[in-house]
Amino acid sequence: MAKESILIVDDDSDFLDLVSALLRGEGYEVDIAKSGNEGLKKCMERFYSLILINVKLPDFEGTQLLTKIGNTDPKIRKVIITGYPSLENTRQALNLGADAFLVKPVKAEELLETVRKQLLERDKELAERYSSLKDIKSKKKD
Amino acid sequence: MGWTTKSERPLKKGFGEERNIASNVLKTSYCGIAVLDEERRFRVYDPGMEKIFGYTVAETPDFETWIKSVFPEPTLRDRVRDAFLVDSGSDSLSWRAFPFVHKNKETRWVRVHASATPAKHIVMCVEDITEFKYVEEALKTSQKRLEMIFDAVAGVLYTIDQRSLGPTLVNQLKKLVRTETDMGGVEAQRVDTEFGVHVEHLKELVEERVSELLKAERMAALGEAATKIAHDLRNPLQDIRLAQYLLRKRCSNEHKLIDQIERCVAYAEGIVENLLIHGGKKSLTLQETDVNQLLRKSVQESALPENVKVEERLTELPRVYVDQGQMKRLLQNLILNAVQAMENGGILTVESSCSEGSLVVSIQDTGVGIPEARLELIWRPFYTTKSKGIGLGLSVAKQIVEMHGGTISVKSSLGGGSNFTIRLPARTSNEVT
Numbered sequence: 001m002a003k004e005s006i007l008i009v010d011d012d013s014d015f016l017d018l019v020s021a022l023l024r025g026e027g028y029e030v031d032i033a034k035s036g037n038e039g040l041k042k043c044m045e046r047f048y049s050l051i052l053i054n055v056k057l058p059d060f061e062g063t064q065l066l067t068k069i070g071n072t073d074p075k076i077r078k079v080i081i082t083g084y085p086s087l088e089n090t091r092q093a094l095n096l097g098a099d100a101f102l103v104k105p106v107k108a109e110e111l112l113e114t115v116r117k118q119l120l121e122r123d124k125e126l127a128e129r130y131s132s133l134k135d136i137k138s139k140k141k142d
Numbered sequence: 143m144g145w146t147t148k149s150e151r152p153l154k155k156g157f158g159e160e161r162n163i164a165s166n167v168l169k170t171s172y173c174g175i176a177v178l179d180e181e182r183r184f185r186v187y188d189p190g191m192e193k194i195f196g197y198t199v200a201e202t203p204d205f206e207t208w209i210k211s212v213f214p215e216p217t218l219r220d221r222v223r224d225a226f227l228v229d230s231g232s233d234s235l236s237w238r239a240f241p242f243v244h245k246n247k248e249t250r251w252v253r254v255h256a257s258a259t260p261a262k263h264i265v266m267c268v269e270d271i272t273e274f275k276y277v278e279e280a281l282k283t284s285q286k287r288l289e290m291i292f293d294a295v296a297g298v299l300y301t302i303d304q305r306s307l308g309p310t311l312v313n314q315l316k317k318l319v320r321t322e323t324d325m326g327g328v329e330a331q332r333v334d335t336e337f338g339v340h341v342e343h344l345k346e347l348v349e350e351r352v353s354e355l356l357k358a359e360r361m362a363a364l365g366e367a368a369t370k371i372a373h374d375l376r377n378p379l380q381d382i383r384l385a386q387y388l389l390r391k392r393c394s395n396e397h398k399l400i401d402q403i404e405r406c407v408a409y410a411e412g413i414v415e416n417l418l419i420h421g422g423k424k425s426l427t428l429q430e431t432d433v434n435q436l437l438r439k440s441v442q443e444s445a446l447p448e449n450v451k452v453e454e455r456l457t458e459l460p461r462v463y464v465d466q467g468q469m470k471r472l473l474q475n476l477i478l479n480a481v482q483a484m485e486n487g488g489i490l491t492v493e494s495s496c497s498e499g500s501l502v503v504s505i506q507d508t509g510v511g512i513p514e515a516r517l518e519l520i521w522r523p524f525y526t527t528k529s530k531g532i533g534l535g536l537s538v539a540k541q542i543v544e545m546h547g548g549t550i551s552v553k554s555s556l557g558g559g560s561n562f563t564i565r566l567p568a569r570t571s572n573e574v575t
Contacts, residue, residue: 012377018384025391083376105380105411108387 004119005029005046009039009065010054010081019052022108023115036060036068043069048076050118053098055082055089063089066096075125077118081106178205178264185263194252194270196245205264212242226256226264239271251275369421372414379414382407405445412478415471416534419541420523426545428463428569433501436466437492440473449487456494462501463569464546472542475535476505476562482528483509483560496568500548504563512554520552 006028008019013034020030031046033039036057043051051069055062066078080093083104090101099121100114174190187199195202195212202208205226213219218240225238237253244250250272256264386403393400434456441452480490488508495502512520519525521540526533539562543550548566 012381014381015377015384018381018388021388022384025388083380084373104376105383105407108384111384 003027003029004049005031006050006052006115007031007033007039007042007046007048008052009033009036009057009062010052011035011056011058012054015054019111022112026112026115028115034058036062036065039065040068043076049122050077050079050115052079052081052115055080055093056084063093063096063098066093066098071097075122077122079114079118174266174268174270176266176268178266180262182206182264184208191268194244194250194268195242201245211245213240214243222254225254237269239275365421368417372417372421375410375414379407379411401445408443408445412471412474413532413534416475416532416538419468419471419538420534426465426468429466430461431464431466431469432461433459433464433469433503434494436464436469437473437494437503440470440477441490441492443470444474444477444481446477446481446490447487450481450484451487451489453489453491455491457496459494459496459501460568460570462566463571464566465542468542468545472539472564473503473505475539479535479562480505480507480509480560482531483507483511485509488559499568501566501568502563503566504561506559506561508559511556511558512552512560513556517552517554 006023008016008023008030009032010016010019011034016032016034020032023030031042031048033042036059039051039053039057042048053062053065057065062080062082066080069076069078077100078098079100079102080098081102081104082089093101099118102111102114174192174194175186175188176184176191177186179185182205183203184199184205192198195208197208197211202211209219209222213222222240225240237255239251239253241249242252250270251274253269253271255267258264382403386400386407389396389403390400437456438454446452477490484490484507491504491506493502493504493506516527520536522533523537524533525537540550543564543566546566546569548564550562550564552560552562554560
């Protein structure tokens with residue numbers, strides 16, 4: 001199976017380096033973006049299974065990126081990460097389509113666990129889609 | 143003012159003059175003057191009487207008709223009659239005030255003085271004091287109102303009626319006031335000479351209040367800065383955590399160092415979290431939790447030193463809704479406190495139980511203990527007797543417990559260790575009440 005690809009959008013270069021090393025160590029393919037716009041650009045060029053977005057980005061709010069990426073097909077898993085949580089931005093993020101919300105500082109194990117879970121969900125979704133497609137195909141045959 | 147009928151004839155001329163003067167006086171005075179003879183009929187009934195009572199002498203020719211008309215109420219009437227008897231039987235100069243009913247049905251007030259002459263006549267002198275009464279009432283109300291104001295500004299104003307107390311007593315009182323409140327020579331200021339009111343240390347109170355407000359403002363500004371700093375620190379702390387994890391994976395032979403890094407990061411995170419909870423209006427994110435598991439996790443992640451042994455006395459608990467992050471912070475604050483009290487080692491006892499819908503968790507140590515005098519102070523934010531730490535652990539713990547609707551208490555004795563007990567209502571649903 002092809003390696004799952006993950007995009008990390010954050011302006012903290014240390015964070016980008018470390019999370020990349022962490023995820024690559026687990027066998028994922030990782031790309032980085034230092035701003036919202038760069039993130040968007042990368043999304044257009046390549047298809048990612050999961051995006052890790054920091055709420056505080058230099059050009060616009062990470063939550064706005066959620067809307068800009070929009071609903072893709074198949075769905076890209078979006079995880080918001082922030083050092084400044086509040087009930088409002090949690091709710092906002094979840095309303096705008098985030099699948100999970102992490103608060104810094106998060107333990108490496110927790111981060112990995114969240115990524116794993118999200119990708120598993122995605123696999124399940126894809127599997128269901130595929131099986132229903134198969135059903136339709138087989139029905140057509142008949 | 144005795145009138146006599148005995149020596150009338152020889153003095154007729156002089157008497158006539160006197161009488162003219164007298165009647166002029168009678169006409170111009172605001173008093174009413176009357177004389178009753180032995181049969182208690184009005185011998186003299188001057189215009190003042192008519193003015194005051196509204197009745198002419200023809201309408202009230204004698205004492206009884208007069209008293210019945212003017213004092214219709216029987217009890218009052220008896221009092222007036224008694225007053226007449228007493229006064230007329232003595233040489234007293236007392237004046238008595240009575241309410242009466244004017245012919246025009248108006249209730250007014252009159253002051254009466256009666257005295258007897260040697261010829262057993264009664265001389266009455268009456269004065270309408272209705273206006274005076276109003277003024278007196280107004281003064282009383284005003285004084286009462288002032289007293290209420292003084293009472294409300296508790297402990298600040300003292301009313302000293304100089305006239306009735308006399309200067310010596312007043313000075314002594316002033317001295318007494320000064321020692322009682324220990325004001326250090328604040329000037330007493332006379333505000334209203336009429337009542338002799340001294341405004342003591344009102345100025346000082348105002349100054350105190352202003353400095354309190356300034357201090358609170360400064361604290362709020364500091365609090366804001368502290369919160370911003372705390373938030374910002376989360377980023378480097380996150381990076382250190384990630385690096386430490388990677389390091390642990392790659393350098394399996396450097397465990398001790400990496401453990402140290404992890405402990406320090408955890409400690410720093412504790413400070414950051416305590417600051418944020420202290421400063422913020424954090425709301426609860428309730429999750430169904432096994433509190434015993436949370437307890438065990440908190441103990442594990444507290445990185446206890448070698449010389450501290452843990453004793454677990456956990457009884458089975460129902461799953462309850464708590465904010466896991468905050469509860470963990472609360473427990474770790476208490477555990478850290480316990481560990482710091484046991485510098486030379488000891489036993490940390492962690493207990494949990496459930497009774498009557500409340501969860502009870504206690505953290506006990508065998509450390510130095512807290513002296514009774516400080517038991518109240520430990521809950522204050524930034525209060526600490528240690529050289530390390532900012533002193534937020536217990537105040538934040540209390541904050542978290544109270545946010546969950548619970549209570550926290552401490553039992554401690556010097557040299558006998560301390561026991562912190564938390565009581566939480568066992569929330570079995572996600573509804574926020």
